Amino acid sequence: MISEERPAASRAQNDLAARVLAGEMRAAARAMRLVDDRTGGYLELLKTLYPHTGRAWIVGITGMPGAGKSTLTDRLIEHERKRGRKVGVVAVDPTSPFTGGAILGDRIRMQRHFLDPDVFIRSLATRGHLGGLSRSAGDVIRVLDAYGCDTIFVETVGVGQDELEVTQLAHTTVVVMPPGMGDDIQAIKAGILEIADVFAVNKADREGADSTVRDLEQMVMLTRETAVAASSASSHTNAHAHRVVREERVAGGAWEPPIVKTVAVKNENIAALFTACDAHRAHLETTEDGARKREQRAREELATIFRDTLLSEAARRIGGAQEAALAQLLRRENDPYTVSEELVRSLVGGGSA
Amino acid sequence: MISEERPAASRAQNDLAARVLAGEMRAAARAMRLVDDRTGGYLELLKTLYPHTGRAWIVGITGMPGAGKSTLTDRLIEHERKRGRKVGVVAVDPTSPFTGGAILGDRIRMQRHFLDPDVFIRSLATRGHLGGLSRSAGDVIRVLDAYGCDTIFVETVGVGQDELEVTQLAHTTVVVMPPGMGDDIQAIKAGILEIADVFAVNKADREGADSTVRDLEQMVMLTRETAVAASSASSHTNAHAHRVVREERVAGGAWEPPIVKTVAVKNENIAALFTACDAHRAHLETTEDGARKREQRAREELATIFRDTLLSEAARRIGGAQEAALAQLLRRENDPYTVSEELVRSLVGGGSA
Numbered sequence: 001m002i003s004e005e006r007p008a009a010s011r012a013q014n015d016l017a018a019r020v021l022a023g024e025m026r027a028a029a030r031a032m033r034l035v036d037d038r039t040g041g042y043l044e045l046l047k048t049l050y051p052h053t054g055r056a057w058i059v060g061i062t063g064m065p066g067a068g069k070s071t072l073t074d075r076l077i078e079h080e081r082k083r084g085r086k087v088g089v090v091a092v093d094p095t096s097p098f099t100g101g102a103i104l105g106d107r108i109r110m111q112r113h114f115l116d117p118d119v120f121i122r123s124l125a126t127r128g129h130l131g132g133l134s135r136s137a138g139d140v141i142r143v144l145d146a147y148g149c150d151t152i153f154v155e156t157v158g159v160g161q162d163e164l165e166v167t168q169l170a171h172t173t174v175v176v177m178p179p180g181m182g183d184d185i186q187a188i189k190a191g192i193l194e195i196a197d198v199f200a201v202n203k204a205d206r207e208g209a210d211s212t213v214r215d216l217e218q219m220v221m222l223t224r225e226t227a228v229a230a231s232s233a234s235s236h237t238n239a240h241a242h243r244v245v246r247e248e249r250v251a252g253g254a255w256e257p258p259i260v261k262t263v264a265v266k267n268e269n270i271a272a273l274f275t276a277c278d279a280h281r282a283h284l285e286t287t288e289d290g291a292r293k294r295e296q297r298a299r300e301e302l303a304t305i306f307r308d309t310l311l312s313e314a315a316r317r318i319g320g321a322q323e324a325a326l327a328q329l330l331r332r333e334n335d336p337y338t339v340s341e342e343l344v345r346s347l348v349g350g351g352s353a
Numbered sequence: 354m355i356s357e358e359r360p361a362a363s364r365a366q367n368d369l370a371a372r373v374l375a376g377e378m379r380a381a382a383r384a385m386r387l388v389d390d391r392t393g394g395y396l397e398l399l400k401t402l403y404p405h406t407g408r409a410w411i412v413g414i415t416g417m418p419g420a421g422k423s424t425l426t427d428r429l430i431e432h433e434r435k436r437g438r439k440v441g442v443v444a445v446d447p448t449s450p451f452t453g454g455a456i457l458g459d460r461i462r463m464q465r466h467f468l469d470p471d472v473f474i475r476s477l478a479t480r481g482h483l484g485g486l487s488r489s490a491g492d493v494i495r496v497l498d499a500y501g502c503d504t505i506f507v508e509t510v511g512v513g514q515d516e517l518e519v520t521q522l523a524h525t526t527v528v529v530m531p532p533g534m535g536d537d538i539q540a541i542k543a544g545i546l547e548i549a550d551v552f553a554v555n556k557a558d559r560e561g562a563d564s565t566v567r568d569l570e571q572m573v574m575l576t577r578e579t580a581v582a583a584s585s586a587s588s589h590t591n592a593h594a595h596r597v598v599r600e601e602r603v604a605g606g607a608w609e610p611p612i613v614k615t616v617a618v619k620n621e622n623i624a625a626l627f628t629a630c631d632a633h634r635a636h637l638e639t640t641e642d643g644a645r646k647r648e649q650r651a652r653e654e655l656a657t658i659f660r661d662t663l664l665s666e667a668a669r670r671i672g673g674a675q676e677a678a679l680a681q682l683l684r685r686e687n688d689p690y691t692v693s694e695e696l697v698r699s700l701v702g703g704g705s706a
Contacts, residue, residue, distance in 0.1 A: 043690055050688035090461050298682050306675065309693040310667055311660060313701060322659065329651050335403035336655050337396055340662040347701055348666060 013041040017048040020147050025117055030145040032122055035139045045141060049146035056145040057281055058090070060170030062195065067176040068202040071264040072273075073155050077113055079270050087113075088152040089121040090137055092166055120144060135308045137166050138301060147306045167195050168300050172280045174273070175257075176200045177216065180208025191221060196257045198276045204261035204269070216259050224256065255283050266276035279284045318343055366394040370401040373500050378470055381500040385475055388492040399492060402499035409441070409498040410634055413523030414508045415548065420529040421555040424617040426508050430466055432623050433504045440466075441497035441505040442474040443490055445519055459631075473497060488661045490519050490653060498582075520548050521653050525633045527626070529553045530569070533561025546572060549610045551629045557614035557622070569612050577609065608636050673697055 016034075019027030031049075034042040034169050061073050073089065080087045113119040122140055137154065144152050156166050167173050175196040192199075258276040262269045284290035315322075325339040369387075383489035384402075388397040395557040412425050426442065433440050475497070477490055492506065509519050520526050528549040545552075554565050610673050611629040615622045637643035670674075678692045 047688050050690070051685070054685070236365045244556050264663050283644055295679075295683060299679055300690065302675070303678055303681060306693040307664060309690075309697050310663065310700070313697050314663055317701070318356055322655070326648075326655055329646060329655055332404070334409070335398050336658045337403070337662075339655065340659040343659055344662050344666050347663070348670070349702070 010044050013044040014048060017045055021051060021052055023148050028120060028143060029141045032140050035143055036136055049142060053142045056149050056152050058152045058170045059277060060139060060167040060173035061153055062167055063176030064178060065192040067178040068264050069155055069176050072202055073153055075264050075267055075270045076153060077119055079274055083148035086118045086148055088149035090140055090154045091123045092137060092156040135304050138169050141169060164195060171284055172197045172277050174198045174200055176202050177212055179203055179206045179212050193223060197280045199257055199259040201259060201261045202264055202275055205263045205273055209261060213259055220256055254289060314347055318347055363397050366397040367401055370398055374405055376501050381473060381496060384496045385493050388496055389489055402495060406495045406498040409502050411494060411523045412504045412630060413520040413526035414506055415520055416529030417531060420531040421617050422508055422529050423553055425529055426506055428617050428620055429506060430472055430625045432627055438503035439471045439501055443493055443500035444476045444506045445490060445509040486542050488657050491657060493523050494522055524637055525550045525630050527551045527553055529555050530564050530565055532556055532559045546576060550633045552610055552612040554614045554625055555617055558616050562614060568611055573609055608641055667700055671700055
């Protein structure tokens, strides 16, 4: 992994990189395959592309199964194409070989864009990527960015911990809610509040949409109050205090997720959703809060790639020793804590610091 | 992390370990706090306890929000107590500080067991544990095991990737489904098929329970056919072939998850669910397939603890260098791949292997 690239491979990757940067679709497809498979000098390629990244706007789309994420993403692609933007889509599937077809079938809704040379759709399966999905997704996003995509949608299936990591790759995350969640919102709000920059209550022509909007409004308001209670010694809870607090928070640059009702199948309110997303983008680009979030993103990006590089190198160096250690454990001759310490010591050199 | 324990701390931990092994509840509570916080010579403690683990039966309980997992777990605790077994419960919450109360409130259903000295319930929050949850959960389970629990339930909220890792700690995983999932089963079956040893269709007195059972049966049957198609050149799909195939698979020791209808609030069919779980336990203990799964569990346990030990040690040694690298990235003077390689090289020593 840390070994030097052979010059020939390096030349081939430089050539491929040049074709990606020139906007050749087939080169981009090949680059993404290499990056996802982690073969063929993919690291050299990523290093070459990296200085040309950082221009794309990355929008995460997540939410409960059945909320209509694929249809909504399809509409968002359409909207961006009408603005003349080149679009990338990374669709993250928690698939197994057995069920692959079922979820990918869902993506058929997006397939009308396959003929458009300015829309690039790439699926990523979580299987076999345990712990490494956010690295792969990040790498694929960087290729799309270098390829010249203006907007990159990252669509994930739910709000699990793994997808939370993937969503951290996005600048703006849209959480899509179906109407009539009722009590279930209680159970999932922990996850969604943490990641939502914008809420879309989709299928808003169905019963229960308004109550979902109210539930979300209440959640957002409670978060605000909790934040204020935590940051101020006195705790006024009357309407006047709320207004003052809200103004302070807006001045201080805090962001409160707007809630937009949409009907993706009827193409209703998609522009309003984008207005909310654009506002969040402007917020990121112009406020201190946004600068903090950019730094946080860079920190996570580095931590992910570092962790992955370290674990790959460790696996390469001590794969055999780990098998021997496992045999010890199965005979119950040692405990996994002592064994792990010994393995780590053999890798990074001994002793206490 | 790899530094030697001070003798005084070591003595204190040995004393605590002895009290845990003697079955002192307060000692177990203190040990779990140390292990979860990773303070106070917790590693020394875990090493001392480890030889006394491996006796408990670990049962994972997972499924969609709203499937009634907490109520079902409550019934399972009751059932095990009636069999005279000492019970541990690890409840994994994907909470944020703001929402902590909401989900923990759900656990009130289990609280009647708090007065029973032979039931130990411990909550684990995923927050702040990103990537490390399965290590923490595993460590807490090992303390409960050494403390003398016969059965340990691990209850998680959904079927995300992170919870999949946690569920891998279990010997037997029960996936709890609400009735009337309909098309949504399509979206989530990838995750549940991978982890389910037993299905419980809970709230089975409600509409849609039978169709959920049928959907699950079909999924299980399709998996079987896929496995057969993959492992045999010819692909008979008539009823006779199915029967032959099934017999072969049973003889070969493969396990097919049984599907049990339950009504936890009315305490209906809990015994049948346990019969299915017991059958899975017997399968693990007596078949080659079971032996393979035990080895797989040991492998994952070691991999998790090794990964965690390595990343902790890396953070301890190069925390400062990582901050400097981040500053470079924010100025876009370098790319994260090169920076990560440099950091790894400084940690494990240079050059290609």
